[in-house]
Amino acid sequence: MGSFALSPTNEKELMKRVGDIAGLTFGELAAQLNVKVPENFKREKGWSGQLIELALGASAGSKPQQDFPELGIELKTLPLSYNNQPLETTYVCYAPLTGLSGIHWETSNVKNKLQKVLWVPIQGEREIPPKDRIIGQGFIWQPNQRQQQLLQQDWEELMDMICLGKVEQITARIGEVLQIRPKAANGKALTDAIGKDGRPITTRPRGFYLRKNFTQHILDEVFC
Template sequence: MRKRRDAPASELELMVRARALANRTVAEIARALNWPLPEDPKRAKGFVGQLIEAALGADPMAGELPDFPHLGVELKTVPIGPTGRTVESTFCCSIAMADVDREVWCSSRLRQRLARVLWMPVTGARFASLGERMVGKPVVWSPSAEEDASLRADWEDIIGSMARLGYVTAHLGSVMQARPKAANASVRQLGVDEMGATRLLPLGFYLRAPFTARIVAQP
């Protein structure tokens, strides 16, 4: 049976667990928790993130709350490529399409999710086998005033475009972007544009790779 650790009692305990995973391979962590490695690469998507969640005691039922609701800490697993850089953008949260004309930055879902984040870099993405990938040094992070201002500016541009036009392009935003979440382009959810209620493609906020690279590179 797959094992999952109990929730940590404090942020300090969480960081002790996170540091204990550093320099361990995915195969080693999976073996300790009795998680079999997926044999089919197509079934491996999301496996590393789920494994680290289990090893740290994240709440699998957190939903739209942070992964450690009682601590207010979100967990983000970041794949690192052969050059030592992040290889893809990082999903933050879905966009409440029906509320885009009413949300404000200070109380937004995105700001709440990014208030406190534990970043777990995983090296070996795109060049090492799943089991050989290795967890790097964890970083616990809260946005600085400058980072918060950059996130807010992008958020206001993206939400403003959606409220006015009913759509947004992935090119908008310097440190983050909005992209479709649905695998099927025919999927729609209730949203708002300048004409009122409409059906829109579900979107999510994603941090751009250079932004997350600066975070995980912190000493």
């Protein structure tokens, strides 16, 4: 996808753009941006997020900073079911598996990414063709004190396991609101990590994800 909109200069300008695309289908927005819509998302899983990034002028891409770094705002699309429940977990960022000396929550990429989020709900039911899926009304969210505590507790528990060489023992069941799962384009991708007794090992890259119950709670706060 090429570039379209310049980065917004302030939050008000960003939210105007968010309002402008609310209610459009992917097909309608893609036509405005001269982008081809895939027939399905099997091979283009991140396409919807990229389309919305393009429309709103997000500049960071996959860099370890917010999508709108000048505004300190991260963009996350949220695929919803017919009854407005999250259909999947939300990817936050890669989990560091090496170079962990001195790492702590306050300077973590998870905290940085989640300190201020623009959520854009989208229709996510698989039976709806991508071109017909509707973009919802986006909203800005910042974690409250309780949510910050939960995120920090999970992050610290998971990072402790990585530091102790227990990355292979981490399952998606660990963590109340935040979990770690393999994150790679295919199962053959490997990266360095700390193994048992501090020895280096190779393992699949891991990513941090927000659980569906956490994003459901965010939606309930805003719309209920």
